[in-house]
Amino acid sequence: MTKLTRRAVLAGATAAALSPLAASRTLHAAAPAAGKQAPGFYRYKVGQFECISVNDGARTFPMPEGFVRNVPREQALAAAEAAYMPKGMVTVPFNPQIINTGSKLVLIDAGFGPTPNAPIGLLTANMAAAGIDPKAIDIVVISHLHPDHTNGIKTAEGALVFPNAEIKVPAQDWAFWMSDENMAKANNDMMKGYFANTRKVYAGLADKVTKYDWGKEVTPGITALEAAGHTPGHTAFAVASGSARVLVQSDVTNIPELFLRHPDWHVAFDVDPQKAAETRHKFYDMAAAEKALVVGFHFTFPSIGYVEKDGAGYRLVPAAWNPTL
Amino acid sequence: MTEFTRRRLLTGAAAAAAAAPFAAGLSARAAAPPAGAQAPGFYRYKVGSFEVTVVTDGVNRFKLPDDFVANAKKEEVNAALAAAHMEQDVFVGPYNPIVVNTGQKLVVIDTGTGEAAFTASKGANGQFLANLAAAGIDAKAVDAVIISHFHGDHVNGLLKADNSLAFPNAEVLVPAGELKFWMDDGEMSRAPKGRMEGLFKNNRRVFAGEVMKRLRTYEGGKEVVSGITAVGTHGHSASHNSHIVASGASKVYVQADVTHVPFLFARNPGWHAFYDQDPAMAEATRRKVYDMLVAEKMLVQGFHYPFPSLAYVEKSGTGYREIAVPWNPTI
Numbered sequence: 001m002t003k004l005t006r007r008a009v010l011a012g013a014t015a016a017a018l019s020p021l022a023a024s025r026t027l028h029a030a031a032p033a034a035g036k037q038a039p040g041f042y043r044y045k046v047g048q049f050e051c052i053s054v055n056d057g058a059r060t061f062p063m064p065e066g067f068v069r070n071v072p073r074e075q076a077l078a079a080a081e082a083a084y085m086p087k088g089m090v091t092v093p094f095n096p097q098i099i100n101t102g103s104k105l106v107l108i109d110a111g112f113g114p115t116p117n118a119p120i121g122l123l124t125a126n127m128a129a130a131g132i133d134p135k136a137i138d139i140v141v142i143s144h145l146h147p148d149h150t151n152g153i154k155t156a157e158g159a160l161v162f163p164n165a166e167i168k169v170p171a172q173d174w175a176f177w178m179s180d181e182n183m184a185k186a187n188n189d190m191m192k193g194y195f196a197n198t199r200k201v202y203a204g205l206a207d208k209v210t211k212y213d214w215g216k217e218v219t220p221g222i223t224a225l226e227a228a229g230h231t232p233g234h235t236a237f238a239v240a241s242g243s244a245r246v247l248v249q250s251d252v253t254n255i256p257e258l259f260l261r262h263p264d265w266h267v268a269f270d271v272d273p274q275k276a277a278e279t280r281h282k283f284y285d286m287a288a289a290e291k292a293l294v295v296g297f298h299f300t301f302p303s304i305g306y307v308e309k310d311g312a313g314y315r316l317v318p319a320a321w322n323p324t325l
Numbered sequence: 326m327t328e329f330t331r332r333r334l335l336t337g338a339a340a341a342a343a344a345a346p347f348a349a350g351l352s353a354r355a356a357a358p359p360a361g362a363q364a365p366g367f368y369r370y371k372v373g374s375f376e377v378t379v380v381t382d383g384v385n386r387f388k389l390p391d392d393f394v395a396n397a398k399k400e401e402v403n404a405a406l407a408a409a410h411m412e413q414d415v416f417v418g419p420y421n422p423i424v425v426n427t428g429q430k431l432v433v434i435d436t437g438t439g440e441a442a443f444t445a446s447k448g449a450n451g452q453f454l455a456n457l458a459a460a461g462i463d464a465k466a467v468d469a470v471i472i473s474h475f476h477g478d479h480v481n482g483l484l485k486a487d488n489s490l491a492f493p494n495a496e497v498l499v500p501a502g503e504l505k506f507w508m509d510d511g512e513m514s515r516a517p518k519g520r521m522e523g524l525f526k527n528n529r530r531v532f533a534g535e536v537m538k539r540l541r542t543y544e545g546g547k548e549v550v551s552g553i554t555a556v557g558t559h560g561h562s563a564s565h566n567s568h569i570v571a572s573g574a575s576k577v578y579v580q581a582d583v584t585h586v587p588f589l590f591a592r593n594p595g596w597h598a599f600y601d602q603d604p605a606m607a608e609a610t611r612r613k614v615y616d617m618l619v620a621e622k623m624l625v626q627g628f629h630y631p632f633p634s635l636a637y638v639e640k641s642g643t644g645y646r647e648i649a650v651p652w653n654p655t656i
Contacts, residue, residue: 030426030427030428030429030430030431030468031426031431031462031463031466033376033426033428034369034376034378034426034460034461034462035376035656036369036656037368037369037653037654037655037656038364038365038367038368038369038460039364039365040652040654041364042363042364043360043362043363043364050359050360050361052360055652055654057654057655058651058652058653058654083648084622084637084648084650091651093651093652093654100356100357100359101356102356102359103356104356105356105357119654119655122654129364130360130364131360132357133357136357138356291410300649300651300652301651301652301654302652306410317409317410318631318649319410320411320417320419320631321366321381321419321631321632321633322363322384323363323366323381323383323384323419323449323450323452323632324363324383324384324448324449325360325361325362325363
């Protein structure tokens with residue numbers, strides 16, 4: 001094949017740009033590059049419900065020491081590299097879901113919120129691309145009170161992003177993160193940061209927030225499932241309409257490339273890693289046995305797939321993009 | 326902890342259905358109307374300084390024919406579909422043309438089933454021009470259309486529903502061997518009735534008039550457009566070609582139909598799709614190309630891969646497995 005070097009390409013491009021003769025030979029100038037990704041939203045039906053996976057962005061960053069607590073960094077990096085992540089790096093995507101039940105427009109998790117100069121906090125822009133007005137959201141359901149799930153309920157100025165929505169939080173998580181006693185016991189910067197963040201985000205909202213319990217519907221068709229470990233009140237959801245349903249796993253696993261392949265690895269963000277791993281096995285043994293469709297907040301967009309057992313772990317099989325609905 | 330059981334979940338759903346009219350009555354205002362349509366199907370990525378846009382043409386969905394794979398039983402094909410979590414007895418084949426902006430040329434590689442197919446398929450395919458517009462790409466700005474081979478899902482999009490040119494300012498670049506084969510009256514006279522006969526007729530319909538005025542042939546192993554090199558990957562069609570898009574140190578292998586859908590034919594490279602003209606040659610090509618993709622860890626863009634149809638390939642059992650590239654929200 002013809003050897004193409006960057007230099008040759010650049011030289012060619014420069015020559016073309018400088019040469020009026022070359023330009024006059026073509027019918028028109030080359031089309032400009034778009035330089036921008038397609039909007040990150042994807043629709044799927046669950047029975048009568050119309051759902052939208054809405055991307056809040058993705059972060060690619062050098063994998064810190066301790067990202068996986070219980071294996072050496074080299075081993076975690078090897079798994080990331082085996083998943084074709086850039087050498088030394090890890091990529092974590094973020095995908096809130098919108099469920100239109102026909103009677104309620106429900107947002108499950110709210111993303112990071114406005115984050116200048118970062119490839120995250122894209123939720124409202126992608127919602128706009130999908131034609132969804134934040135004012136039309138009836139209920140915001142938060143799976144757990146971590147910043148990437150909850151901060152998006154407020155603007156940078158502290159106003160409500162979804163002004164007409166009831167905000168529903170897991171009762172157990174609220175009790176844990178709002179406890180002064182627990183905050184006093186926080187013994188590392190990460191935990192201290194989470195406590196401070198929760199108080200900041202929910203300042204002035206205590207009266208507006210509704211707590212929900214596991215095993216019950218947060219709204220007809222969406223049932224809260226206990227999935228504790230990642231945080232004390234971490235919640236997954238079953239979204240069901242007619243005979244169809246999907247499981248919204250929230251953070252039962254962080255990125256599947258590491259923590260589904262290796263379900264006993266502990267991601268740095270787990271409050272109770274051992275319990276999180278037990279929940280993960282239980283949840284995914286069930287999902288694999290039932291061939292359930294699973295939506296993962298940290299799966300790559302559109303973040304919908306099936307999970308199968310593979311050796312000692314699990315493998316995510318992304319659902320094929322459906323170009324119709 | 327709450328048991329994750331099917332019974333519990335179904336109970337929840339039934340309760341929801343029973344409670345729904347009451348719940349609706351309590352709602353403060355009418356619920357937002359459903360959109361009823363999918364997001365526009367395009368996805369961008371960089372190859373060096375080139376910008377590639379994958380633009381889906383949609384999918385074809387049909388009842389699985391008994392002889393879909395010539396050398397495998399229907400039960401085996403259904404088992405492979407089940408392993409891919411796909412519906413039994415139904416085949417869903419995606420179509421994904423791409424657009425490459427080299428900075429100097431705007432190039433389309435393969436054109437989909439054509440605008441006329443949109444109505445005929447009730448919107449399932451024939452979406453290419455609509456998704457191209459959604460991506461902000463003006464069909465009039467396309468400088469070149471590269472055709473991999475002369476099957477309808479690759480060439481029919483050269484024409485709009487009214488038979489005018491879909492890309493009026495573009496050169497049409499076709500494999501010399503494909504043009505020769507499909508325009509040869511002797512070959513046509515020897516073509517088996519049915520699918521092959523239909524392909525000859527279709528190609529003579531498409532490759533006529535204004536298309537022929539813009540036609541230029543290319544050879545495998547040569548650069549077709551600066552930065553895009555053809556590779557002869559014969560078998561699926563007489564002179565089927567793939568393309569390597571390369572800029573700087575980056576490249577992607579645009580495989581066209583070296584495999585049809587990966588969940589059947591990458592997983593089972595020895596299976597002969599009924600689309601393959603010379604199945605034995607197609608299989609040999611497939612194994613050679615896929616062994617290369619695995620060894621070089623080269624990105625592959627697959628026309629019949631599920632959108633956005635960009636993946637790495639690994640060996641898996643007796644075949645290969647594609648690992649879809651994660652969606653990049655920025656580019």
